[in-house]
Amino acid sequence: MPELRKDPVTGRWVIIASDRAKRPKSFIISKAPKQTGPCPFCPGNEGMTPEEISAIRPAGGAPNSTEWSMRVVPNKYPALRIEGGLDRKGEGMFDKMNGIGAHEVIIESPDHDKSIADLDENQVADIIKAYKYRTHDLERDARFRYVLIFRNHGPSAGASLDHAHSQIIALPIVPKRVQEEIRGAKQYFEYKERCVFCDMMSEELAAGKRVVLENDEFVVISPFAARFPFETWLLPKKHSSDFAQMPDESVGKCASALKDVLSRTKQVLDDPPYNFIVHTAPVHEHHENEYHWHIEIMPRLTHVAGFEWGSGFYINPTPPEEAAEFLRTITS
């Protein structure tokens, strides 16, 4: 059973995934081995994944059969286990609990080589609907406090399989960085009685220089204090703290903006590895007035020096104004 452990100084929780334990020698080659053998996410190999949670089969068909346009399956090598109680306890001064959680994979398309940038907008909308639907379902489990939705593109961004997929992890804790955002957004709200993200968006839209693209409902900016070259954030124009509460009629516009920024990023940077993470309010703690959901997209272009994540202090060689201009002016 993996364990969740809390750092006694900063309060950060970590998964100690002991089932995945490795001998030291297995670390020596730090590059992920190239995938070999049949792809477990390709049509025809449905038996290589755990039983599916849901799928889209436009022509109908039985669960786990071959004709589908999207599948949601449990992760075969989950970082957390779904069965059991949290069993919070101390070990001397330290705090820990069982590594309880859900870990699911969204296989975005039957096509092995197509990523969100290449799919049509309806397919991207299906992926976003799956994020919403899985979140609603996982939120019903009283053990979970956060549903973390993310996507790793390319092996150096942590993707262990080439076939395009997103991941969802439901957690009994709130990730540190979301806690920090909420704390900061609350402070701002107490002082200004306005949402910091809404204020940021209206400044960005007025100035224009860090805006990558916008439509009626969504905007993509390269943020003022971007940590990474070509980092971008996608935000809904209408204030909302909870991603999963996005109205169904807005999903198309969200899909359009997400596909557009990822296509531009792919074109400008020649299909770079990247990660994106949906930042949303914790389950049952909506922070409705002060928090604002958004998606952070981080291309992995430079080696992040250890001192950067060790200190939380980043050096970004590309001003976000320049990144936004490159992304804005390319014809996607």
Add this chain to the structure above:
Amino acid sequence: MPELRKDPVTGRWVIIASDRAKRPKSFIISKAPKQTGPCPFCPGNEGMTPEEISAIRPAGGAPNSTEWSMRVVPNKYPALRIEGGLDRKGEGMFDKMNGIGAHEVIIESPDHDKSIADLDENQVADIIKAYKYRTHDLERDARFRYVLIFRNHGPSAGASLDHAHSQIIALPIVPKRVQEEIRGAKQYFEYKERCVFCDMMSEELAAGKRVVLENDEFVVISPFAARFPFETWLLPKKHSSDFAQMPDESVGKCASALKDVLSRTKQVLDDPPYNFIVHTAPVHEHHENEYHWHIEIMPRLTHVAGFEWGSGFYINPTPPEEAAEFLRTITS
């Protein structure tokens, strides 16, 4: 002039190093290019570095001459500029200041291929003395609030030159992660009236299972909630918040523990890339009772998935008890 910019949500400062700006195509190969040409840190090439700040020349000799055992020089491509005022100002709702700071390099040995694990203890002690002496000097500059000492070993850990070196950056801000540690340590102190690091150390020494090594004055543990496989922390047994206040008579013991843990890490993991960072109290804000300086050593064994640094939520596949046992039992 590089700029320091503050994220309006979390308060995190970032260096936007516009002088280093790159065209998108220059990012496409994310691997650092292999160093070519003569090494600027090797004896005989002193003219390739800026004028030295200090050096150790056991046989005497003029500054910037060839016979030396250690040199401290300004970074030729500094992330921050030393000249000018901070000039804090707003840009609409955003906060920024000039990218003022010092960026120095400690060339640890004339030997191109020797790292701290390979040097003799006296040489390591000289490096630690240089950290102390440079910190004292930089602390006199009223613009600086933090002196960040770190070391990148290996290109995938961010080292742009092979020749063994450490770096020192003096900053007009306190890095986010140090702020978080101080906040946590203060909360613990308010509750317990004891230092959280002292408590952690005494628990670890009593339990033994996460202790890697110790001597009279220092201990190295693999922390309870380690983020990374084989992460280790070196701490002084005697409570002290400020690294640079380490008595000269303790430097030898510190050097011995640091060399020992790095040698063991090198042996167990076949010379892995790693980073270490000295965590110490901010300049002029000593937090004497509640904070405790230490060195965090982070081998770069796994690709840190973007969702990990994007969420602050880490998955560590190696329990620290196992890592400590591997490091402890090897004969270094």
